[in-house]
Amino acid sequence: MNFSFCRWYGGSKKDPLDFTDADVENLYKQWEENDDVKLPLDEQDELQRLRQGTKSMNQLPDMKFISRYENVLFALFLGKQRPMFNMNDLAGKNPEEIMKLSKKGQTLMMFVTISDNPTRQETEDITQIWYYGLKNALYDVSKYVVDDNRILLLLQDGSQAFEIKDFLVQQDRCEEVTIDNRPYYGKGSKKTRTQDL
Incomplete structure (x- = not known):
């Protein structure tokens, strides 16, 4: 070369x-x-x-010149197209629906906290079951243990975050799921959903 x-x-x-x-x-x-x-x-x-x-x-x-080539530059540098949606489609939708539209095709990080102070090995075992459940449901997700009771899930398509959150909060040992600094409490939490609101 x-x-x-x-x-x-x-x-x-x-x-x-x-x-x-x-x-x-x-x-x-x-x-x-x-x-x-x-x-x-x-x-x-x-x-x-x-x-x-x-x-x-x-x-x-x-800005007309820049916006004309913005998607081309975005695709060149990141290898994917930025999601396009009409702002009129957002009228009357709840925040979760808006986030689904805005995060489509983008990577997203989600933190999950496990209840009852597990050891690192317990966290590995519990979350490995959840991870296989998500993979079997064809979600493109990666799992990283970041603490004894906390994992990071990296989603390749951020629009799937709330579907995955709904699955996780139904698990007995899930204390909290955090998406974009917003906590969602699971079955294993001592806090209730009303305390979140």
Whole structure:
């Protein structure tokens, strides 16, 4: 890869890891000269302003230009598309439904506390049963023990968080499930749901 990259960069034998900002800018200009697809003039102006940087709050880049490419950049850097939903769909929905829509396709962390002060081994055994139940129900979840009585569940699709929460709070040894700093108390909790409200 380095050989073809250096050969393409004007025959320079310089290692790409040692490139300065000026070298990268020159390389970018060469790529732009050889590029068959040109940006429209208004987008070229916006790109030029973004390259020069913003000197003051009055020179902020046009958000129309940024929002046009926001999903492309999001998909390139994170490898997935940002969920799209209409704000009118949110009217009259409860907070859990709104969170399901907003977390769709995004990773989410959920903490689960086990009741009755278990040892680390007990926590492993109890939560392993829950974990297999979730995996058998085809939820894409990872489990990490973070304390003697606490685990972290990492969900690949955050919209499934409340379905998983509903399963966990029905378990006898589940004391608390925390999603986005909001606690939900399970069967093993001494607190009741009315104390949460």
